[in-house]
Each structure stands twice: as structure tokens, then as C-alpha cells.
Amino acid sequence: MHLALCALLALAPAAGNAQSPPPPRAGPNGPNGLTGLWLNPAGSVAVQVEPCADALCGHVVWASEEAKADARDSGVTALLGTAVLEQYRPTGARRWAGTVYVPDMGHHFDSTIEAIGPDVMRVRGCVLHRLLCRSQDWNHIARLPQ
Structure with a gap:
């Protein structure tokens, strides 16, 4: 469990401030506000979010060479196509719960996704029955990075 806790601490930089996000607004990203292309805060991974049965899922469609190398070091030989957002189901207004990989x-974490603006989603991963969580704000993009 200690290893998982340390891994989660490395998941993302700490949130910049503790203020509440602005109220969510309807976005251009489909009826649920989350479908489409999303880029992580480091600009190293792009994920395509789309419906999968009665849930939302996301898989890697672009990654920097550094991200690919980091994944290979953890045993993921082909980062492109890897499912990283799995089985997110609605839990409230503009909020979903599922699993982030x-x-x-090389770990899965309990997770929530929240649409916090028209082009921003907050991905939050937790361990220890949601006692310790870290989050990242991902940005909607119109096309893949070059």
C-alpha cells in the first residue's frame, strides 16, 4: 500500500489554490461536455474521450517521446491506444466516477472526472478509500499536437 501511496503522490502536481472552480458551463464537446480530445497539463499525452456502452472511456491517441519512454519503463510497450480513463459513469451534474490508469x-486508481468549464476537465485519482487524492486539469484541444 505504501508503494501505491507514493505512486499517487507523483500522479500530479498539487493544485495551485484551494478555491472552488467556476460553475460549469455547457461546452462544445458533445452532450456530456467531455467527449473529444483532451491534453494533459504537461502537454505530453492526448486522450480521446468517447462513450463506451453506458459509460465514458478514454484512450491515448498521441504521446510525446518522453511519455512513451516513461510508459515503456513501467512495462507499457505501446502507449498509443492504451485505455487510461475506464468506465466513468455519471454521479452528479457534470461529474463522473470510474478508474484512471x-x-x-503501471497502476489503476479510483477516480472522478468533473467538467469545470467548457474546455477544462479535472481528473482526480485517489487511494486509501479516497482519503488521499491528487488532481490534474486537462484541456480540450481541437487537434493533436505536432
Whole structure:
């Protein structure tokens, strides 16, 4: 469990401030506000989010060479196509719960996704029955990075 806790601490930089996000607004990203292309805060991974049965899922469609190397070091030989957002189901207004897979750590975490603006989603991963969580704000993009 200690290893998982350390891995989660490395999941993302700490949130910049503790203020509440602005109220969510309807976005251009489909009826649920989350479908489409999303880029992580480091600009190293792009994920395509789309419906999968009665849930939302996301898989890697672009990654920097550094992200691919980090994933390979953790045993993920082909980062492109890897499912990283799994079985997210609605839990409230503009909020979903599912599992996030962090390839460079090789671990799955309980997770929530929240649409906090028209082009921003907050991905939060937790351990220890949601006692310790970290989050990242991902940005909607119109096309893949070059």
C-alpha cells in the first residue's frame, strides 16, 4: 500500500489554490461536455474521450517521446491506444466516477472526472478509500499536437 501511496503522490502536481472552480458551463464537446480530445497539463499525452456502452472511456491517441519512454519503463510497450480513463459513469451534474490508469506508474486508481468549464476537465485519482487524492486539469484541444 505504501508503494501505491507514493505512486499517487507523483500522479500530479498539487493544485495551485484551494478555491472552488467556476460553475460549469455547457461546452462544445458533445452532450456530456467531455467527449473529444483532451491534453494533459504537461502537454505530453492526448486522450480521446468517447462513450463506451453506458459509460465514458478514454484512450491515448498521441504521446510525446518522453511519455512513451516513461510508459515503456513501467512495462507499457505501446502507449498509443492504451485505455487510461475506464468506465466513468455519471454521479452528479457534470461529474463522473470510474478508474484512471497511469501508464508510467503501471497502476489503476479510483477516480472522478468533473467538467469545470467548457474546455477544462479535472481528473482526480485517489487511494486509501479516497482519503488521499491528487488532481490534474486537462484541456480540450481541437487537434493533436505536432
